[in-house]
Amino acid sequence: xxxxxxxxxxxxxxxxxxxxxxxxxxxxxxxxxxxxxxxxxxxxxxxxxxxxxxxxxxxxxxxxxxxxxxxxxxxxxxxxxxxxxxxxxxxxxxxxxxxxxxxxxxxxxxxxxxxxxxxxxxxxxxxxxxxxxxxxxxxxxxxxxxxxxxxxxxxxxxxxxxxxxxxxxxxxxxxxxxxxxxxxxxxxxxxxxxxxxxxxxxxxxxxxxxxxxxxxxxxxxxxxxxxxxxxxxxxxxxxxxxxxxxxxxxxxxxxxx
Amino acid sequence: xxxxxxxxxxxxxxxxxxxxxxxxxxxxxxxxxxxxxxxxxxxxxxxxxxxxxxxxxxxxxxxxxxxxxxxxxxxxxxxxxxxxxxxxxxxxxxxxxxxxxxxxxxxxxxxxxxxxxxxxxxxxxxxxxxxxxxxxxxxxxxxxxxxxxxxxxxxxxxxxxxxxxxxxxxxxxxxxxxxxxxxxxxxxxxxxxxxxxxxxxxxxxxxxxxxxxxxxxxxxxxxxxxxxxxxxxxxxxxxxxxxxxxxxxxxxxxxxxxxxxxxxxxxxxxxxxxxxxxxxxxxxxxxxxxxxxxxxxx
Numbered sequence: 001x002x003x004x005x006x007x008x009x010x011x012x013x014x015x016x017x018x019x020x021x022x023x024x025x026x027x028x029x030x031x032x033x034x035x036x037x038x039x040x041x042x043x044x045x046x047x048x049x050x051x052x053x054x055x056x057x058x059x060x061x062x063x064x065x066x067x068x069x070x071x072x073x074x075x076x077x078x079x080x081x082x083x084x085x086x087x088x089x090x091x092x093x094x095x096x097x098x099x100x101x102x103x104x105x106x107x108x109x110x111x112x113x114x115x116x117x118x119x120x121x122x123x124x125x126x127x128x129x130x131x132x133x134x135x136x137x138x139x140x141x142x143x144x145x146x147x148x149x150x151x152x153x154x155x156x157x158x159x160x161x162x163x164x165x166x167x168x169x170x171x172x173x174x175x176x177x178x179x180x181x182x183x184x185x186x187x188x189x190x191x192x193x194x195x196x197x198x199x200x201x202x203x204x205x206x207x208x209x210x211x212x213x214x215x216x217x218x219x220x221x222x223x224x225x226x227x228x229x230x231x232x233x234x235x236x237x238x239x240x241x242x243x244x245x246x247x248x249x250x251x252x253x254x255x256x257x
Numbered sequence: 258x259x260x261x262x263x264x265x266x267x268x269x270x271x272x273x274x275x276x277x278x279x280x281x282x283x284x285x286x287x288x289x290x291x292x293x294x295x296x297x298x299x300x301x302x303x304x305x306x307x308x309x310x311x312x313x314x315x316x317x318x319x320x321x322x323x324x325x326x327x328x329x330x331x332x333x334x335x336x337x338x339x340x341x342x343x344x345x346x347x348x349x350x351x352x353x354x355x356x357x358x359x360x361x362x363x364x365x366x367x368x369x370x371x372x373x374x375x376x377x378x379x380x381x382x383x384x385x386x387x388x389x390x391x392x393x394x395x396x397x398x399x400x401x402x403x404x405x406x407x408x409x410x411x412x413x414x415x416x417x418x419x420x421x422x423x424x425x426x427x428x429x430x431x432x433x434x435x436x437x438x439x440x441x442x443x444x445x446x447x448x449x450x451x452x453x454x455x456x457x458x459x460x461x462x463x464x465x466x467x468x469x470x471x472x473x474x475x476x477x478x479x480x481x482x483x484x485x486x487x488x489x490x491x492x493x494x495x496x497x498x499x500x501x502x503x504x505x506x507x508x509x510x511x512x513x514x515x516x517x518x519x520x521x522x523x524x525x526x527x528x529x530x531x532x533x534x535x536x537x538x539x540x541x542x543x544x545x546x547x548x549x550x551x552x553x554x555x
Contacts, residue, residue, distance in 0.1 A: 056422055057421075057422075058418060058421070058422070077421070078418075078421035078422050079421045079424055079425060079426045079427065082421070082422055082423055082424035082425075083424050086422075087422070087423075088422050090419070094416050094418065094419040095419075096411065096412055096415040096416060096419065097415050097529070098411075098415070098479065098528070098529040098532070099411070099415075100532070106408070107408050107411070107412055107423065108423055110405065110408055110409065110412070110423050110424050110425055111423065111424035113405045113408075115404075115405065116405070117401075117404060117405070117406055120400065120401070120403070120404030120405060120406070121397065121400045121401060121404060122400075123400060127404070131403065153536060154532050154533060154536050157533075157536055170423075174423065174424065
């Protein structure tokens with residue numbers, strides 16, 4: 001699986017991580033093609049979130065390589081990776097307190113802002129035009145996740161499901177090439193998660209590669225092109241969802257039989 | 258009688274204006290999520306640098322302000338690079354240590370600072386000059402808030418991890434905030450010296466640090482305007498009230514501190530609370546309620 005082709009968004013090889021004496025990731029290898037929705041499933045404690053934290057640069061790996069759109073990037077931290085087009089959401093939603101929904105999304109467009117401090121301070125027409133474009137794009141992104149009506153509201157007062165959508169909107173605002181979603185439907189009811197599913201599936205058309213960590217097997221079957229199943233820090237299966245879930249080792253990891 | 262009243266009022270206003278500049282210096286670091294008392298050190302650096310240049314090199318106020326701002330900025334950038342790696346409360350303590358170190362340096366650099374004897378400040382600061390400088394600082398911060406830096410600072414303050422995943426260079430933003438705080442603090446120090454007309458090592462010490470922090474936190478740390486209001490309440494008002502009650506300053510400050518901390522925890526200027534209130538009000542109004550219902554149903 002190593003090497004990968006030019007067309008791959010993300011290639012991971014031999015990735016390992018220990019916390020003290022505890023091995024969280026053994027030697028993980030994955031290839032995520034462009035324009036794909038790639039699922040990462042597995043029981044609690046399998047190392048899914050750790051994997052996502054390493055890919056997004058929040059945690060350094062102990063060993064292994066990560067290649068993003070053909071460029072080796074395992075030495076890069078979160079800020080540099082975000083600039084390369086990696087965006088993510090968090091399992092426990094991390095919104096910025098005190099901002100309205102629209103401001104929250106505009107903040108997500110940080111990496112696209114080009115007007116430097118001097119122009120911003122002088123309030124040049126270019127600075128004002130950028131500000132206006134940012135607002136317009138934020139409204140488009142909000143509309144695409146169904147939150148256009150809430151633009152002026154304080155983000156933390158939104159219902160839980162809408163906060164999840166908002167966090168995804170903030171990530172989308174940066175025009176990511178690789179979007180990492182950490183359990184986007186955790187704690188949601190069926191109606192809400194179906195909506196998220198549609199939203200994520202729709203991203204395939206925009207050319208964004210998506211890695212989604214998810215517990216919900218039905219959702220994975222519906223939206224993912226491929227799914228890797230992690231158990232105790234190892235990839236025990238990687239295939240199209242329907243085939244993957246029939247494998248005996250996957251059933252054993254999930255259902256213990 | 259009326260003349261002394263007027264003089265006192267002017268004096269109170271002048272100290273409030275300088276207090277606002279010093280408070281804004283501290284506000285900038287809090288904006289990027291850093292609790293720092295270092296404004297006092299930056300002010301001391303600015304004040305003693307400028308006083309020396311005004312006495313020995315014949316600098317006027319404006320070049321002295323530039324030199325003081327530069328001095329504060331350089332110290333702040335160096336301190337920032339060194340200290341920002343520390344966790345929040347350790348950083349706060351380190352900046353208190355910086356104030357202590359600054360005092361030792363001021364006492365022992367007698368040739369430049371006048372040592373423990375202090376030094377007379379040859380240039381007087383006029384009210385209009387204070388108004389102008391404070392106005393420029395406020396304009397600068399208001400513009401900065403709408404720039405890319407403003408977004409980065411707020412994101413860094415609220416959630417450095419999320420900020421980093423949005424592409425915000427957290428450390429660099431905090432170092433820049435420190436440097437900006439240093440320039441504003443240095444300028445504030447020069448103006449403070451011009452008001453006091455005589456500075457010694459005690460002019461820039463712990464008590465000033467406490468006043469400045471009180472101005473920012475109790476004025477409201479989430480908007481630059483809070484620091485200005487805080488400075489009027491915590492530096493201007495005491496100077497004026499002192500004529501009526503001897504030790505009025507400390508008593509009033511203590512009581513105000515308690516009242517604000519208990520009943521207005523977000524500070525006097527608190528945009529977040531106002532937003533929450535507005536939201537609650539719109540939810541309570543019929544149109545807002547209808548929208549809420551629609552949201553619940555959908």
